[in-house]
Amino acid sequence: MENQEQIKKKLLELLPDYVFRRLDESDREFFEMHYKEFEDIEKEVEEVQIFFEKLEQMDFDRVFQSHTVNTSVKVLNKMERKSRPQSSLRLVPKLALPLIAVIVIFIAIQLDIRKGRYIKIDQAEIAKLSEPIIIDSSIIDEVNSQDLVRLIEYAAPQKEEEIDDEEIEEMNNYLAEFMNNEVGVNYLDEFNIYNYFDYIDEDIFQEIIEAK
């Protein structure tokens, strides 16, 4: 039984070479003597035989030949080109990018070092900042609501007074009376003349200033 298994194992190993006709005489005789004892091996031989016949029809040599035409010429040309002395300038495009990258990294590192150099951390100041802020409640009590209102009014942006046409007309009437000596200069004080600076003629304004 064991002998049969050993024979079968050997037959399987020899099978491809048998079909492809590459067995030496002794192995071929052994194969032919035994392979028909095993039905499955006999079947394998038939199948591999069909495969081999198809394989033999294929012309791989032609396929490989068509892709290796002039390989020797191409190889020798390439070798000749490589052996020629080449200008060192050819390295410039290859080295440019890595060189730029190195410079940028160097500058970045330098900037970072300098940045670190000017920042002096005073540990005592940091300790002070972390201390809690104590608010004197007696000061808060002194601030009453009126103070707060004043403070808000003071802080609020002053709204620019708008001058309408009626006021300008009234001003012109005053000025006309002043120019005709119908009223004195003090009469104008009732009206804040400086608010109307932009609307008063320069000569009139100078006359008012002189009169005052």
Add this chain to the structure above:
Amino acid sequence: MIDSEDKNIIEEYITNGSNNAATRLIRKYEKFVFAIALRYVASYDDAEDLTQEVFIKVLNNLKKFKQDSSLKTWLYRITVNACITFVRKKKITSFFRLDDNSDVIKKQKEFSPEQYYIADELERKFLNELTKLPEKQRETFALRYFDNLSYEEISQLLGTSVGGLKANYFQAIKKLSEKLKSEI
């Protein structure tokens, strides 16, 4: 180990740097190298480029060849190394591409339609199925069937026992005949 023809070519090239010797060497082994490259990269264009690259490497390093193995096995090792490096580089570059990487890598294992213009339907299908086999099975089959290497030589190249190679050889043939049974 090394055959006399190869020995003469090597000596002539080393002593004279003869282009004639280089041409003889390339013509003798160009199909062998191309076929290996094709099995690994599954692209005719890439296999052509790799073939040229391998011969440049071989000619530049011919002085270092110790001649304790056949030139064919030395060539095989150089070609396989070049192919592995090439495939690795291609995977890395395709990883950084914006298109679908998995698709790019998958395509490396299949011939694109335009690459079939030379091969007939029969060879095309066979080569396509061959490249899909596991490396050991594929290489054992190719080196034994196409290149007529002995099991001992293949064993040295692939680092597998002779018994293991025979099993691989049988498995490769079984799979190929199975795959191609209906198609061819």
